[in-house]
Amino acid sequence: MLTDTPGIHHITGIVRDAQQNVDFYTSVLGLRLVKQTVNFNEKFTRHLFYGDETGSPGTVLTFFPYPAEDDGRIGKPQISTAALVIPPESIEYWLDRLTAHGVDVDGPIERFEQTVFRFSDPDGTHLELVTGESSVEPWDDGPIPAQHAIRGIHSVTLLSANVFVTASVLDTLGFELIGQEGDRVRYRSPGDRATVIDLLDRDSDFGREGAGSIHHVAVRVSDKDQLYEWHDLFRERGYDVSRVKDRHFFHSLYVREPGGILFELATEQPGLTVEADLDMLGQSLFLPPWLEEDREMIEGQLQPLDVPSPSELNR
Numbered sequence: 001m002l003t004d005t006p007g008i009h010h011i012t013g014i015v016r017d018a019q020q021n022v023d024f025y026t027s028v029l030g031l032r033l034v035k036q037t038v039n040f041n042e043k044f045t046r047h048l049f050y051g052d053e054t055g056s057p058g059t060v061l062t063f064f065p066y067p068a069e070d071d072g073r074i075g076k077p078q079i080s081t082a083a084l085v086i087p088p089e090s091i092e093y094w095l096d097r098l099t100a101h102g103v104d105v106d107g108p109i110e111r112f113e114q115t116v117f118r119f120s121d122p123d124g125t126h127l128e129l130v131t132g133e134s135s136v137e138p139w140d141d142g143p144i145p146a147q148h149a150i151r152g153i154h155s156v157t158l159l160s161a162n163v164f165v166t167a168s169v170l171d172t173l174g175f176e177l178i179g180q181e182g183d184r185v186r187y188r189s190p191g192d193r194a195t196v197i198d199l200l201d202r203d204s205d206f207g208r209e210g211a212g213s214i215h216h217v218a219v220r221v222s223d224k225d226q227l228y229e230w231h232d233l234f235r236e237r238g239y240d241v242s243r244v245k246d247r248h249f250f251h252s253l254y255v256r257e258p259g260g261i262l263f264e265l266a267t268e269q270p271g272l273t274v275e276a277d278l279d280m281l282g283q284s285l286f287l288p289p290w291l292e293e294d295r296e297m298i299e300g301q302l303q304p305l306d307v308p309s310p311s312e313l314n315r
């Protein structure tokens with residue numbers, strides 16, 4: 001039997017420069033680079049994963065750096081914004097920190113009784129920090145004092161090409177409508193972290209995928225059997241759904257719903273720490289077994305990446 005998703009698993013965006021991406025998400029936002037690998041479909045493109053100490057589901061942002069990519073433009077149908085949780089008492093800390101790093105901050109504003117401020121990463125990806133509660137433990141060894149550190153994902157905001165259909169897909173996945181402020185309609189799943197998806201009930205121009213675009217949002221499912229059941233349900237509805245794929249750190253499928261948003265459904269297991277030494281997470285290029293024989297060729301094609309160790313971040 002199908003069960004509701006407990007929430008978001010990860011969010012994936014497109015950027016241009018891998019080094020700039022690492023520097024921003026580790027040194028400025030204080031996330032841990034938990035995995036550097038390649039796009040399993042395009043082995044000469046990096047794939048960078050950031051999250052809490054272990055990259056647990058509900059904390060992970062991932063990026064594909066394409067050095068020659070044009071700027072994207074935000075519009076329908078797209079995921080317009082990724083939001084992260086900070087503790088309510090950390091607003092001043094984060095305003096000061098972002099400003100000190102030359103980041104333009106818009107806000108703070110109040111939304112659904114939470115404080116929100118908006119900014120962009122160096123590629124123009126729209127980000128928010130939102131005050132709130134989360135079950136995510138802060139990463140002790142990062143550059144941010146644990147009391148202020150980011151506590152995983154808060155939400156994504158969707159600009160759909162068909163708001164009614166996307167709303168019904170959210171409902172099917174297990175997100176329940178909990179409120180509306182202006183044209184922002186909020187849905188929440190029953191989990192303990194990364195539970196919110198906002199749907200903007202407005203028309204907008206069409207967007208263009210490129211640097212600064214969010215490519216997809218993945219939601220959590222318990223196991224592979226669930227993926228096969230979801231696959232059959234989406235196919236019965238005539239949605240554009242992929243087969244179940246082995247992503248090494250999880251199994252997943254992709255579905256492009258008729259409102260145009262690309263959702264991934266991903267298992268929580270085995271997770272980003274599979275086969276990895278926790279202290280060394282993200283420090284070297286990981287390749288899945290089926291790409292290991294091409295390591296030399298792959299490493300030769302990738303631009304070098306300077307990955308700060310936790311002690312360097314803390315200096």
Ligand code: ZN
Nearest residue numbers: 012216218264
């Ligand atoms: Zn993904």
